[in-house]
């Protein structure tokens with residue numbers, strides 16, 4: 001039989017089809033083992049999505065080319081973007097057997113906040129470019145599904161409105177201003193709304209650096225893009241604050257100089273706010289140790305979804321060293337490339353308290369608005385629960401490095 005199967009004469013030009021004719025489809029799947037999945041078709045409703053990737057082609061169809069490019073791009077050759085996904089394949093899961101997993105608990109407590117799921121919505125700017133309801137649709141979905149939401153400085157919806165839609169204040173992601181009074185104003189705005197945490201992003205030192213594709217759009221002066229969202233800086237300040245708060249502040253070019261950021265600036269922010277301080281964009285154990293030394297409350301291991309520095313480290317590979325350096329002293333979040341329940345489980349086993357997702361919910365937003373975001377979160381939750389059961393892990397606290405092998 002093996003001899004026959006190996007014979008090119010028998011198989012002709014399409015070995016897969018010939019095999020299927022010979023053996024019949026794999027029972028129950030209609031597929032032969034090892035065959036490619038059937039081609040994805042454009043789904044017509046959020047409820048038709050089987051995994052989060054199903055939202056991507058619908059987002060592509062719905063968005064202008066410029067907006068879809070902004071959503072999906074990495075930087076330069078996009079090696080970091082690809083590394084974020086391919087690195088997951090180098091980690092294998094080590095399931096434990098015969099554990100009672102009837103009662104699954106996926107809730108996570110992060111710095112005093114209890115969440116029913118360890119999947120948070122990463123801060124992503126300009127969400128009205130993806131759907132007319134933008135951040136409001138995302139906040140309503142996060143509220144309905146009980147997920148944590150981090151609102152970007154570059155939000156296209158004022159923070160007060162987002163808080164109302166979310167039913168509580170979101171965590172606030174901060175791109176610092178070049179002048180301290182403006183940064184202080186940003187912090188005050190978030191505090192007044194009641195944000196429990198501020199997430200300082202430190203991996204975009206030079207805004208737009210290496211975003212070749214956007215530069216090409218700008219050069220072409222893509223009119224559809226310019227008419228829908230003006231300058232980023234203008235949007236950003238509008239997003240975090242009502243106009244009244246910015247009166248008297250010189251905001252000209254405020255985001256064009258993040259080179260001022262250093263550990264002294266971190267100390268200043270930490271001392272200047274009552275919110276918990278997270279630093280987003282950490283990729284080395286050295287910097288993680290400095291975060292702890294400087295009294296930071298939490299660390300977000302992130303490479304900005306491959307949008308900051310090319311030829312960089314994938315975050316799932318950066319995570320274990322950082323977890324060792326931190327040694328449980330502060331909680332760790334991780335993002336960049338998380339698309340599957342198995343990805344999330346690997347991060348939880350390697351020391352993360354929770355993960356953040358970016359593009360999966362943006363694809364879903366662009367595809368079907370709030371309903372899409374809810375469906376995407378539902379899929380990730382279901383995949384996480386399924387994987388935990390398969391792994392014999394009933395609670396997030398039961399995960400440990402022994403559940404993953406790197407090789």
Ligand SMILES: Cc1cc2nc3c(=O)[nH]c(=O)nc-3n(C[C@H](O)[C@H](O)[C@H](O)COP(=O)(O)O)c2cc1C
Nearest residue numbers: 122123124125152201304305335336337357358359
């Ligand atoms: C369209 C888009 C806009 C983003 N805007 C911000 C932002 O304003 N602030 C920030 O800290 N990170 C921003 N990010 C990065 C995300 O917070 C997150 O780190 C990243 O999307 C995670 O990777 P993933 O998209 O592969 O899940 C953005 C990402 C995307 C895709």
